[in-house]
Amino acid sequence: MYAxxxxxxxxxxxxxxxTRTYNESIxxxxxxxxxxxGVFLLIDPASGKALSITFWNTEADxxxxxxxxxxxxxxAKISAFFAAAPTLATYEATAxx
Numbered sequence: 001m002y003a004x005x006x007x008x009x010x011x012x013x014x015x016x017x018x019t020r021t022y023n024e025s026i027x028x029x030x031x032x033x034x035x036x037x038g039v040f041l042l043i044d045p046a047s048g049k050a051l052s053i054t055f056w057n058t059e060a061d062x063x064x065x066x067x068x069x070x071x072x073x074x075x076a077k078i079s080a081f082f083a084a085a086p087t088l089a090t091y092e093a094t095a096x097x
Contacts, residue, residue, distance in 0.1 A: 001037060001093040002059045004066075006052040006075065008086030015045050018081045022052070026074045030054050033070065035061025048083065055093070062090060 010018045022041045030039045037055040044050075056062035065071055066088075075086065 001096070002056045002062050003091045003093055004054045004056065004062045004088060005091065006086045006088050008050050009083040010043060010048040010050050010078075010081050011083055012045075012048050014081035015043055015048065018050070018078050019043065021078050021081075025077055026052075029070060029074055030065070033061075033065045035064070050086075052086075059090065059092070 019041065027039050027041075030036055035057040037057060039055075040051075040053045042051040042053070054062070054065075056065070071088075079085075
């Protein structure tokens with residue numbers, strides 16, 4: 001299993017709007033993608049630090065989601081809420097509980 005982690009900082013006055021947009025629009029799009037195994041959004045409301053973690057059956061599934069343009073479309077829905085451009089990294093899940 002692979003995790004793709006988008007890291008950023010949400011403007012403090014946009015945390016609720018970011019969460020609402022994520023739940024109503026981004027989450028369903030990610031869950032519908034081939035090979036997706038789960039989606040999480042983590043936000044520290046005090047600092048605005050945010051992690052969006054998506055889990056994929058294979059690294060290729062995660063890459064396909066990105067290269068299809070869907071990842072960029074989803075990030076664009078909340079990009080105005082970020083203090084700076086978010087970053088993306090891919091990790092292999094080497095332990096699971």
